[in-house]
Amino acid sequence: MNADTDLIAEHIPRLRRYARALVGDRTRADDLVQDCLTRACERLHLWQPGSDLRAWLFTIMHNLHANDIRRQRSRPDCVPLADNLDAPLPADQEDGLTLRDLQTALAQLPIDQRTVVLLVGLEEMSYAQAAGTLGIPVGTVMSRLARGRERLRVLMSDSSGPALRRVK
Amino acid sequence: MTNAPQPITETELHAYVDGRLGTARRAEVEAWLSANPVERERIDAYRRQNQALHALFDPALDEAVPATLRVVTARRRLPAVLRIAAMAAWVLVGGILGWLLRGPEAPMPLATNVLAQQAALAHVVYTPEVLHPVEVRAEEESHLVGWLSKRLGREVRAPRLADSGYELVGGRLLPADNGPAAQFMYQDARGNRLTLYVRTDAGGNRETAFRYAQEGRVGVFYWVDGPLGYALSGEIDKPQLLRVADNIYRQLNP
Numbered sequence: 469m470n471a472d473t474d475l476i477a478e479h480i481p482r483l484r485r486y487a488r489a490l491v492g493d494r495t496r497a498d499d500l501v502q503d504c505l506t507r508a509c510e511r512l513h514l515w516q517p518g519s520d521l522r523a524w525l526f527t528i529m530h531n532l533h534a535n536d537i538r539r540q541r542s543r544p545d546c547v548p549l550a551d552n553l554d555a556p557l558p559a560d561q562e563d564g565l566t567l568r569d570l571q572t573a574l575a576q577l578p579i580d581q582r583t584v585v586l587l588v589g590l591e592e593m594s595y596a597q598a599a600g601t602l603g604i605p606v607g608t609v610m611s612r613l614a615r616g617r618e619r620l621r622v623l624m625s626d627s628s629g630p631a632l633r634r635v636k
Numbered sequence: 637m638t639n640a641p642q643p644i645t646e647t648e649l650h651a652y653v654d655g656r657l658g659t660a661r662r663a664e665v666e667a668w669l670s671a672n673p674v675e676r677e678r679i680d681a682y683r684r685q686n687q688a689l690h691a692l693f694d695p696a697l698d699e700a701v702p703a704t705l706r707v708v709t710a711r712r713r714l715p716a717v718l719r720i721a722a723m724a725a726w727v728l729v730g731g732i733l734g735w736l737l738r739g740p741e742a743p744m745p746l747a748t749n750v751l752a753q754q755a756a757l758a759h760v761v762y763t764p765e766v767l768h769p770v771e772v773r774a775e776e777e778s779h780l781v782g783w784l785s786k787r788l789g790r791e792v793r794a795p796r797l798a799d800s801g802y803e804l805v806g807g808r809l810l811p812a813d814n815g816p817a818a819q820f821m822y823q824d825a826r827g828n829r830l831t832l833y834v835r836t837d838a839g840g841n842r843e844t845a846f847r848y849a850q851e852g853r854v855g856v857f858y859w860v861d862g863p864l865g866y867a868l869s870g871e872i873d874k875p876q877l878l879r880v881a882d883n884i885y886r887q888l889n890p
Contacts, residue, residue, distance in 0.1 A: 480709075481701065482697065484705075485694065485696040489692070498702065498704070498705065505705060505708040505709055506708055509708060567688060570688045571692060585689075588650075588654060589685060589686040590686075592654075594656065610647050613650055617682045618678075621678065621681045624681075624685075625681075
């Protein structure tokens with residue numbers, strides 16, 4: 469039991485990074501992580517030791533976030549995703565602008581596409597891991613990834629003239 | 637236009653973006669992209685998306701994990717029934733100790749487990765701090781010690797723990813239930829932090845043996861020495877923590 473909660477704790481930084489990219493706002497991201505950790509600890513007996521703990525945790529977070537979105541849809545007065553971005557941006561002005569564009573564009577992606585783009589591009593999961601995490605076929609992962617990346621590319625090129633500039 | 641032996645699929649282009657193609661196929665994709673500048677532009681944009689995602693969000697990996705998140709996993713280490721039983725046992729022990737250790741006409745001494753709990757809480761709150769772990773840094777030690785002694789109304793000292801591998805980071809003043817408390821923070825070469833929590837003891841002028849409490853991930857050795865209660869907290873194993881506690885005790889009682 470102790471060892472397992474320690475294992476979960478090791479994933480907290482990655483869960484926070486993903487949550488922040490997913491919901492945009494730092495406080496709400498940490499709330500999501502906290503809900504995820506609480507749920508994971510409650511259901512630790514359901515986790516198969518030896519199986520992919522990271523995928524299991526991300527599945528929990530994905531499901532919680534999907535529930536949040538359903539609740540928000542029934543309460544349309546909520547703050548839109550990208551309205552309060554408090555992540556400090558890198559000092560370089562141009563790249564800073566580009567990164568902010570990226571965050572704004574991310575928030576405009578349909579959630580199914582955003583999830584896959586982040587699991588693959590940021591969390592660097594294999595396509596099979598992403599499929600397992602989301603409980604969808606690999607083919608669906610690939611089509612969402614393709615549509616998500618293309619949509620991001622179009623959004624970025626619309627907002628900043630030239631396509632996304634190189635970021636160091 | 638293309639010399640690639642097999643047509644390149646959209647899935648393979650994404651695998652190329654994500655670095656998941658074998659060497660041979662990657663070379664074929666690169667050759668094909670060189671001959672297709674429009675596609676190259678598109679695929680390069682996808683690669684820059686991945687880089688930008690890391691640039692934007694990787695800083696979150698290096699942030700100290702807030703205590704609110706760390707305690708979620710820490711406090712789940714015991715099943716709920718055992719947690720409640722353990723808590724009840726502590727309250728009982730604290731009550732009995734308080735009763736046994738009461739002095740004639742003395743105010744009720746602080747239950748020593750409260751000392752451990754407050755120290756562990758302060759440890760969990762402040763050790764993850766990157767920018768402001770302490771109020772006064774070790775460079776101003778004489779100011780730090782003078783200030784804390786004045787506020788606690790007793791002479792407090794920051795023990796030297798270099799021979800245990802820990803250097804003083806600094807200290808801060810904290811509220812406790814019966815007045816102010818002081819926290820000294822120490823850090824070893826790998827960045828592991830210990831805190832020594834010092835507060836006045838309402839019972840006054842008594843001594844207790846070392847006691848040990850485990851509060852979540854944090855182990856605490858605590859004792860009362862005359863007018864002051866001490867608690868050493870850390871996320872290291874018990875024998876190591878005991879050695880440091882012993883070192884502190886011997887310095888304070890030469």
